[in-house]
Amino acid sequence: MNNLLVAQSGGPTAAINATLVGVLQGVRTSTKVDKVYGAKNGIEGVINGNLLDLNDLVKDTHAIDTLTYTPASALGSCRYKMKDWKVNEEPYKKIIETFRKYDIKYFIYIGGNDSMDTVDKLSEYCMINSLDVKVMGGPKTIDNDLNLTDHCPGFGSAAKYIATTISELERDINVYDIPAVTIVEIMGRNAGWLTAASALARVNGGSGPDLIYLCEKTFDYDRYIQDVKDKLAKKPGILVAVSEGIKDGTGAYVSDSMSSGAVDNFGHKYIAGAARALEQLTRERIGCKVRAVELNLMQRAAAHIASETDIQESILLGLKAFNCAVEGETGRMAAIKRISNDPYLVEFTSVPVSEVANHEKTVPIDWITPEGNDVTEEMMAYLRPLIIGEVNLKYGNGIPKQYRLY
């Protein structure tokens, strides 16, 4: 028997199930695979032998269609970082046990940085132990920070949600004629791609954010206050987009500037975000109305406004990972190579996962304006194609239909 095992890991996205669907499309149309299983909660499910039988699902065209547009990981997820097998071989042995028990010939792991590290370590372990299991990675992360792929599945949909939401907030905050600053915090500890996507709110002529601060550039409090004052001198409603991970000149997170001091009634430290910290600062230094908004989990879960480009590419990356595996590749990740921006053309390829794992692809500094408060046209040209197209969602009783595996 040549069976395939697929699992999902890391933070959920609106597109991670589309990549699972791509894998299942491969299974359905290939003679190379006999049975297909899904590990529950990522690599933990492989270690514990907690597998779901996907052989009925793979034949259910309607369910597969709904699954494509269902947010978050249908197979569950985990945050499990595998240690080197020389340090702790036990989990590896258990994985091999599961592989043997279920006649697994192919293992496809869909996830971000940590998951690619797992693919790297596991493919190496299989080779060293002469176990013929092909281990392939399927990329996934809204953060868009994976190395060697032009962009990551999940990013385009999060970017479309952010661009749309910022365009709506821009309309909202401009209805009053009194000075007010709205600070929107966007996910990204070390990579500012998602925050950069807020600039896409301008694609139809809207003003979008008035100021954009990415975590790649040192955040200067005084400069920020001056930037806001300059903008307020021109119009009353100011929209600021900031990465959650912006840091000041000392290398400290802006978010810590508040949480280090704030305590609640019980004396417990209060953990705030970057936008909350800037809300306080802006109120103190400028004195106008200020509001902090966090896009929070919504930005990674908003399947209802997924990017068709993102969803289609996510399916194709799943299929690419499948094809690489059955064609004998191991220790590699399916990836996207961009040929051109306009027309937007990409190729699907595979890259060595060892060069992906434990790297973070951050925003090139020259894609941020010299003033550090906006992004450049190069960034816009990169971002624009990724949010194009709307998905053909099926609704039931007024909300999008979802597929639930368990």
Added chain:
Amino acid sequence: MNNLLVAQSGGPTAAINATLVGVLQGVRTSTKVDKVYGAKNGIEGVINGNLLDLNDLVKDTHAIDTLTYTPASALGSCRYKMKDWKVNEEPYKKIIETFRKYDIKYFIYIGGNDSMDTVDKLSEYCMINSLDVKVMGGPKTIDNDLNLTDHCPGFGSAAKYIATTISELERDINVYDIPAVTIVEIMGRNAGWLTAASALARVNGGSGPDLIYLCEKTFDYDRYIQDVKDKLAKKPGILVAVSEGIKDGTGAYVSDSMSSGAVDNFGHKYIAGAARALEQLTRERIGCKVRAVELNLMQRAAAHIASETDIQESILLGLKAFNCAVEGETGRMAAIKRISNDPYLVEFTSVPVSEVANHEKTVPIDWITPEGNDVTEEMMAYLRPLIIGEVNLKYGNGIPKQYRLY
């Protein structure tokens, strides 16, 4: 000349421009109105004579279509509460001046409670001063708290956004198998309608929020902790929906329980929300992973997932307000009367604005479960029809198109 003036007021919604469109449709198809103007920033624009000429817009079918689906108040808004004319007649005199200067025969004011108070006072002032201006109100508020109308334009779209978002968050938080509580704060200081709408995340069989607390019922901290513990005993990912305005047994806002104690580095009081306060409490008392999420401005601005029922009814309410005005009514508000839930049937009517102004329609206590942590089937039957249908949005470059009046 018989001219019409229209204005928008209060917090923006995804449907307030649809009501403006209904008024403009009336103007376009009636012989009773010569010219149409929009006051900029609500009643303030009427007072200051800051009027926009809408006579070109009214003939631009394409612009009108885009305007229908553009969030927030295209004419701008204000937060202006008029005093009684016996206390301060000056603003009234200025309004009359504007009415006379522009030959205004009809004034339609789209807004919430305060705006209906303005309609009430102004219609009375006109009558007392023998000025033949018909003043009509068009309802608007995501809070759904206006008296004498079954529901309010803007509420259905906010409810659809909330239901969809909660269904997505429910998928998101259930991917891990470690205990975690996610607390979602939903708008509503005194009325819990929007928080109740989170239950609509269940319409297709999803679990939706595990616990729902509305501001109409006293919030008991101990009971809440026990509720969460009970839920955690059954599954790891718990989703809690709370109104921003929940209050404890002493009548104090839950949100104040934290902000009263928390201070930042500068010693300034930190203003948190109800979800943040409960996040702290849950972490202290239960000790698991906890996250606070605020739907914030997004819930009132999310035109990209507007309810078709809401948008169509909002247009018809604008048209109803128009027809009432030209048929000679004054001091009244266009309103919706529900005939039946299933099939969903409504009638458009008008009601005396004096009975709308300064009242708040809160959730009936018997639509909340006796345990105080969920809503009843009666509430569901009321809510279900309001989120039905999707709008035919036009996209440009990946985000919804918007119309900008200025």
